[in-house]
Amino acid sequence: MQALEQIGPLEYVETLGMYLEEFVKGAVIHHRPGRTVSEVDNTWLTLLSMNQHPLHFDAEYGRGTEFGRVLVNSVVTFAIINGMSVRSMSAKTIANLGWDSVRLTHPVFIGDTLYAKSKVLNIRDSQSRPGQGIVVIETIGHKGDGTVVLTYRRSFLVPKRNQDRT
Template identity: 55%
Template structure:
């Protein structure tokens, strides 16, 4: 697959590459996103503070002791952000626009101390009918705990340039 890893830009000099051009995606390809990320209580408090989410389900251990979980849940805003962010390098790293998320499902709880991984499968791709030199790619991303348990799934579509229309060379990437 062209576009992976690095490109040589001079003698003994390499530049990291991010994402792929439209032509590089193949329906059915699966990307395992690494490194993983162990989520913490601090992540949870920070995201709940930033997003103004006051739910005791994420912030109040005494309250949570009376829930089925018996401890605070990591907010889905944290887990969604981490998993989506993990997927960018391999999927939408060269995107011109994120077009949206569909079929978001939260299938299992996540707690402080859980280590999260992600993987994305390319579901579809097509050239844009309205924008020359650009295409739309759709992928399904799954969030997995280090135990292998899937806790989150979603589909995402994004707009990427063809190799001919890419901005990497002009931008020094």
């Protein structure tokens, strides 16, 4: 899990993600920085995703619900939390293979700051693609106060070190 790769005497390049050999089963990575959800984030992605439910962008409607205000669209929450994990966990990924057991456990509101952490659940060589392997992680998204808002498992295909990615 290195952040820099030496390319010359006193010269380095920033690296992202990990090769298959660098993943450690059971390791937990806390993703930073956190991200405060803005009204713009919520409105743009709500409209982009064609989710027309007024609870996500109509303040008057939101005031009349059990939440008493606009609720951040779950697609926004998922996108932010999943995105937080990319830099460290999957920036070298060849392909995402799937998301499983997605659970939205508490509501998110405009102004909430989200954080994430991922645990490596499984690592194995690919049976059909030599030089590559499959990693399975569990990611947990939470608010600044620790309230868990999202959990899921994700699997992705990762190259081994020194393997041609084509």
